[in-house]
Amino acid sequence: AQKITQTQPGMFVQEKEAVTLDCTYDTSDQSYGLFWYKQPSSGEMIFLIYQGSYDEQNATEGRYSLNFQKARKSANLVISASQLGDSAMYFCAMREGPSNDYKLSFGAGTTVTVRA
Amino acid sequence: NAGVMQNPRHLVRRRGQEARLRCSPMKGHSHVYWYRQLPEEGLKFMVYLQKENIIDESGMPKERFSAEFPKEGPSILRIQQVVRGDSAAYFCASSPLSPGPSSYEQYFGPGTRLTVT
Numbered sequence: 061a062q063k064i065t066q067t068q069p070g071m072f073v074q075e076k077e078a079v080t081l082d083c084t085y086d087t088s089d090q091s092y093g094l095f096w097y098k099q100p101s102s103g104e105m106i107f108l109i110y111q112g113s114y115d116e117q118n119a120t121e122g123r124y125s126l127n128f129q130k131a132r133k134s135a136n137l138v139i140s141a142s143q144l145g146d147s148a149m150y151f152c153a154m155r156e157g158p159s160n161d162y163k164l165s166f167g168a169g170t171t172v173t174v175r176a
Numbered sequence: 177n178a179g180v181m182q183n184p185r186h187l188v189r190r191r192g193q194e195a196r197l198r199c200s201p202m203k204g205h206s207h208v209y210w211y212r213q214l215p216e217e218g219l220k221f222m223v224y225l226q227k228e229n230i231i232d233e234s235g236m237p238k239e240r241f242s243a244e245f246p247k248e249g250p251s252i253l254r255i256q257q258v259v260r261g262d263s264a265a266y267f268c269a270s271s272p273l274s275p276g277p278s279s280y281e282q283y284f285g286p287g288t289r290l291t292v293t
Contacts, residue, residue, distance in 0.1 A: 064218075097284075103265060103286065103287055103289070104284070104286045104287065105219075105267060105284040105287075107283075107284075151218050151219070153218075153219075155282075162207065162209070162224075162271050162282050163209055163221045163224050163232060163235075164209075164211075164219070164221065164269075164282065165221065166211075166218035166219045166220070167218050168217060168218045169217075169218050
């Protein structure tokens with residue numbers, strides 16, 4: 061079974077608008093972590109934001125915020141005030157398991173294209 | 177403070193040859209993870225190593241693939257007798273000896289793009 065599901069293969073957003081990228085996850089662990097990474101066309105993986113399963117507040121990092129809904133097992137990424145440089149592939153990922161095993165499970169990704 | 181380094185960045189091999197991918201973790205990091213990204217897909221976990229130990233190799237193909245992280249030197253992902261289906265980007269990530277409770281301390285290298293012709 062898929063651990064991370066990203067249902068939007070591609071999205072277009074107008075510059076300066078906000079965009080929400082969907083992510084749902086599947087785990088039976090009580091302790092887990094959720095991550096978002098950005099992969100521009102150059103190929104590197106850039107860490108954006110992290111949410112722990114016990115964190116009561118939604119994580120925010122600059123223009124990025126994570127809408128964490130634990131009961132629904134969703135961890136959507138919101139990018140506010142989109143910029144042309146935000147055009148990239150975005151991956152949702154989850155860490156589960158014992159605290160000393162940090163392997164990540166990734167979703168298939170969402171391609172975001174920002175239009176001027 | 178140098179980040180995770182991977183080399184080569186691009187590697188071309190003919191079918192049947194061996195590919196060796198190297199990963200030098202960040203200074204002070206003793207945990208290394210290898211992931212594979214096939215075209216148009218997300219990253220898939222392959223193997224997790226600590227110095228001189230393989231901790232979790234549940235994502236490694238059963239044949240032709242091996243990984244090591246010796247006491248000295250980089251971690252090596254080795255693919256023997258490569259086939260076209262091995263063409264992918266291979267990413268290495270590292271984390272510290274004692275990851276903190278916030279648990280996002282996994283840093284990715286730039287990846288090695290392997291092309292099998």
